[in-house]
Amino acid sequence: MHRTLTIAKREFRGYFNSPAAYIVVCLFLILMGFFFWNPFFLINRASVRGMYDLMSVLLLPTMPALTMGLLAEEKRTGTIEILLTMPVKDGEVVVGKYLAALGLLAVLLLCTLAYPLSVSTLGRLDWGPVFTGYLALLLEGGAMLAIGVLASSWTDNQLIAFFTSGIICFAFWVVSRFLPFMPQAAASVVEWLSFDYHYQDLARGVVDTRNVFYFLSVIGFSLVLAFRSLESRRWS
Amino acid sequence: MTKKQQARAAKESAAFLLLVGGILILINVLGVFFHSRVDTTDKQLFSLSKGSLHLASTLKDQMEIVAYFSADLPPPHNATERYVRDLLLEYKDASHGKITLRFVHPEKDEDKQAAERDNVPRVQDQKLEADSFSVQEGYRGLAFHYLGDTRSVGHIDSTDGLEYEIAQLIKEMSGEKVKIAVLDGHNEAPQQQNPMMMMQQPQGGPHMNSIKGYLPTYDVQEIRADKEIPADLKALLIVQPEIPFTEQELRYINQYVMRGGSLAIFGGALKVDMAGGAPTASAVDVGLNKLLDKWGVRLEGKLVADAQCGRARMQTSLGIPLPVPYPPVPVVSFTEYQRKHPALFKLDQVGLPYSSPLTLSDVLKSDKLVKRTLLANSTKQSWLMEGPSIELKPTDRWRVPGYSGPYVMAVALEGKLPSAFAQAPASTPEANANAASDIKAPERAEKPVHVLVFGTGYFMRDEFLPDPSRGQRESGGAVALALNAIDWLAQESDLIEIRAKSVEDPALAVPMNVKEAEATIRRAVQEQDEAKADKAFKERKQAMAAWDQKKSTYRWANTLGLPILFALFGLSRWRARKARKAGMQL
Numbered sequence: 001m002h003r004t005l006t007i008a009k010r011e012f013r014g015y016f017n018s019p020a021a022y023i024v025v026c027l028f029l030i031l032m033g034f035f036f037w038n039p040f041f042l043i044n045r046a047s048v049r050g051m052y053d054l055m056s057v058l059l060l061p062t063m064p065a066l067t068m069g070l071l072a073e074e075k076r077t078g079t080i081e082i083l084l085t086m087p088v089k090d091g092e093v094v095v096g097k098y099l100a101a102l103g104l105l106a107v108l109l110l111c112t113l114a115y116p117l118s119v120s121t122l123g124r125l126d127w128g129p130v131f132t133g134y135l136a137l138l139l140e141g142g143a144m145l146a147i148g149v150l151a152s153s154w155t156d157n158q159l160i161a162f163f164t165s166g167i168i169c170f171a172f173w174v175v176s177r178f179l180p181f182m183p184q185a186a187a188s189v190v191e192w193l194s195f196d197y198h199y200q201d202l203a204r205g206v207v208d209t210r211n212v213f214y215f216l217s218v219i220g221f222s223l224v225l226a227f228r229s230l231e232s233r234r235w236s
Numbered sequence: 237m238t239k240k241q242q243a244r245a246a247k248e249s250a251a252f253l254l255l256v257g258g259i260l261i262l263i264n265v266l267g268v269f270f271h272s273r274v275d276t277t278d279k280q281l282f283s284l285s286k287g288s289l290h291l292a293s294t295l296k297d298q299m300e301i302v303a304y305f306s307a308d309l310p311p312p313h314n315a316t317e318r319y320v321r322d323l324l325l326e327y328k329d330a331s332h333g334k335i336t337l338r339f340v341h342p343e344k345d346e347d348k349q350a351a352e353r354d355n356v357p358r359v360q361d362q363k364l365e366a367d368s369f370s371v372q373e374g375y376r377g378l379a380f381h382y383l384g385d386t387r388s389v390g391h392i393d394s395t396d397g398l399e400y401e402i403a404q405l406i407k408e409m410s411g412e413k414v415k416i417a418v419l420d421g422h423n424e425a426p427q428q429q430n431p432m433m434m435m436q437q438p439q440g441g442p443h444m445n446s447i448k449g450y451l452p453t454y455d456v457q458e459i460r461a462d463k464e465i466p467a468d469l470k471a472l473l474i475v476q477p478e479i480p481f482t483e484q485e486l487r488y489i490n491q492y493v494m495r496g497g498s499l500a501i502f503g504g505a506l507k508v509d510m511a512g513g514a515p516t517a518s519a520v521d522v523g524l525n526k527l528l529d530k531w532g533v534r535l536e537g538k539l540v541a542d543a544q545c546g547r548a549r550m551q552t553s554l555g556i557p558l559p560v561p562y563p564p565v566p567v568v569s570f571t572e573y574q575r576k577h578p579a580l581f582k583l584d585q586v587g588l589p590y591s592s593p594l595t596l597s598d599v600l601k602s603d604k605l606v607k608r609t610l611l612a613n614s615t616k617q618s619w620l621m622e623g624p625s626i627e628l629k630p631t632d633r634w635r636v637p638g639y640s641g642p643y644v645m646a647v648a649l650e651g652k653l654p655s656a657f658a659q660a661p662a663s664t665p666e667a668n669a670n671a672a673s674d675i676k677a678p679e680r681a682e683k684p685v686h687v688l689v690f691g692t693g694y695f696m697r698d699e700f701l702p703d704p705s706r707g708q709r710e711s712g713g714a715v716a717l718a719l720n721a722i723d724w725l726a727q728e729s730d731l732i733e734i735r736a737k738s739v740e741d742p743a744l745a746v747p748m749n750v751k752e753a754e755a756t757i758r759r760a761v762q763e764q765d766e767a768k769a770d771k772a773f774k775e776r777k778q779a780m781a782a783w784d785q786k787k788s789t790y791r792w793a794n795t796l797g798l799p800i801l802f803a804l805f806g807l808s809r810w811r812a813r814k815a816r817k818a819g820m821q822l
Contacts (some may be wrong), residue, residue: 041744206274208271228252
């Protein structure tokens with residue numbers, strides 16, 4: 001665990017030592033601010049639910065951007081071999097890098113906390129859904145990050161990693177929109193697989209263990225796959 | 237690594253992944269059966285009431301709910317769609333697969349036609365575009381398909397009470413009806429013309445055919461009280477009785493309430509003869525006060541007249557009917573406190589024709605098991621009409637002896653009421669007295685009961701109600717009051733909670749100085765003080781400008797301020813690192 005945290009700290013600091021984190025966070029905040037605050041006073045409701053819907057969309061390109069280089073870049077430059085010859089396990093490397101990306105996501109979400117704080121001074125804001133909304137974003141974003149780490153473990157090209165994880169995340173996100181065109185039996189399964197189905201429940205203020213288990217399962221399975229993918233270089 | 241070792245490692249890896257995948261799938265499948273759920277919203281908005289859950293979970297066949305919502309509805313209807321979606325998902329989850337949902341954005345002609353077929357009409361909404369309003373057409377309704385039957389909520393204007401409306405519809409379609417009864421055998425007068433309007437043709441019985449039409453989810457029976465009243469009746473309604481009750485009947489009614497039945501008494505101290513468009517009223521004593529006295533309420537044989545009243549047609553000498561104020565039909569306005577009672581939910585005011593005043597006593601004041609709520613009273617500008625024959629013919633000249641109001645016109649009692657005949661012997665030496673005293677009842681209601689007492693029941697009778705086939709939405713306050721009252725008496729308390737649920741997010745708080753300026757404007761207009769109004773208008777304009785400035789500050793501080801702050805943090809960090817690097821020596 002100590003080694004995992006050391007890797008996480010190093011990676012997390014790395015984000016802020018390059019302009020990447022600042023560009024991603026600033027762009028994210030500008031887009032969020034524009035799309036959330038423009039219609040806000042027209043709707044005239046003391047609610048930040050619209051913010052979660054927007055964030056869910058904006059996470060789609062943001063999360064792959066944060067993870068695309070985590071393993072792919074190390075592979076391309078060959079530093080992965082140096083890293084893996086150190087006294088750390090493959091799993092610790094994967095989890096450490098994942099935690100660093102999760103930390104950056106937390107910083108991103110922390111920045112948007114100014115929105116509900118602002119809204120609460122303009123009207124009576126129900127804080128329950130605000131907290132569960134952030135939990136939803138952390139879980140959905142966490143799942144996207146795990147998929148990003150997985151995609152990054154498959155290739156040594158950052159762009160390929162970005163598009164691969166972007167497409168997978170988009171598929172998980174968009175699939176619920178096609179449910180009316182599917183047969184009933186398939187629709188139930190596909191609906192359960194979609195991010196949006198589980199995310200919306202949390203975003204409106206309902207914490208259901210099924211939704212939490214779902215996101216944790218996606219995270220867990222993606223990270224295990226990434227670990228096996230990294231490990232496969234020894235026998236493939 | 238040899239090829240054999242590589243193959244073995246690959247197999248082990250695949251088996252490990254399968255194992256992990258299997259465990260995760262198992263956890264998720266188990267989670268479907270063993271899960272917990274917490275609704276963190278203040279008002280438990282996304283938790284269906286027990287009544288709705290029960291309805292959804294006991295559906296016997298597949299129900300399809302189609303939500304027709306146009307994609308670009310203007311505010312606030314765009315937020316309504318989200319609430320409807322959430323609410324329907326709750327129904328779906330509770331139905332164990334019996335409810336399927338379909339969300340349609342009617343853009344194609346075939347979808348629009350389907351919406352029209354499902355009785356979801358196209359509605360017009362105002363939309364704000366730049367500085368002007370435009371009219372936009374769209375759909376925002378629900379259709380329910382169940383066993384070949386289709387019902388709809390044609391257009392959803394507000395989310396208030398929507399869960400109740402849906403619950404009622406599902407209940408109506410799935411055939412689970414609540415049994416209530418109207419007491420028969422105490423109405424002798426044939427139905428006659430209502431001087432205010434002619435709604436229905438004369439019919440026999442207790443004259444409640446219209447109200448029955450408004451109660452599709454109820455099994456409304458007509459019963460007599462000369463024998464034990466079935467305990468499975470959720471409520472017993474006594475509407476404008478005119479023939480006295482025997483002691484035996486009163487004891488059976490008391491017994492029914494003590495066993496947990498709800499009772500509503502609508503009138504019973506006045507009899508109005510509406511023959512020939514010149515109605516007269518006279519006091520009657522049907523004996524209900526023997527019950528009510530014990531519960532601290534008494535129906536008086538007088539009539540409440542109010543300056544705040546409805547209108548009736550007065551025949552002029554030319555034969556042309558002229559609408560004139562009609563004080564025997566007081567229009568009762570409800571206070572904010574009274575409107576919180578489920579029986580008055582969403583009601584601003586209602587006309588209560590030919591009402592007796594209620595006198596309240598303190599017999600149950602110290603009884604902590606009983607709660608009494610004053611539901612309706614006349615205005616201060618009201619008075620009482622009394623006498624052996626009270627003239628009620630519409631006229632433009634009413635004799636007002638002086639205002640003596642307000643008078644109580646409706647009361648609700650809830651709790652474990654004491655028996656009206658707990659230990660009292662039969663009050664008359666009639667032949668049935670012995671038999672009556674044999675009718676046993678607990679000394680207190682076995683469970684909390686609901687009792688409503690209104691000074692009148694005429695607002696529930698056919699003469700005063702529109703034809704139910706014209707729809708509830710056209711029916712106005714009288715029907716709403718009657719239905720609310722019956723719901724409160726007969727429904728499960730959790731269904732009542734649904735009606736009181738307000739689900740919209742609270743609006744942004746308008747600054748106090750804007751509100752104060754608006755109040756000053758209203759006062760100035762009432763006082764016809766032009767200078768004061770002008771000053772208040774200017775103050776409001778300034779306050780609104782300040783409010784707009786505040787909005788703009790919030791918008792830009794959040795949109796640009798936050799990213800700029802974050803960028804500045806990055807810049808300072810970069811400069812600090814650069815300085816640190818410059819100071820480093822090898």
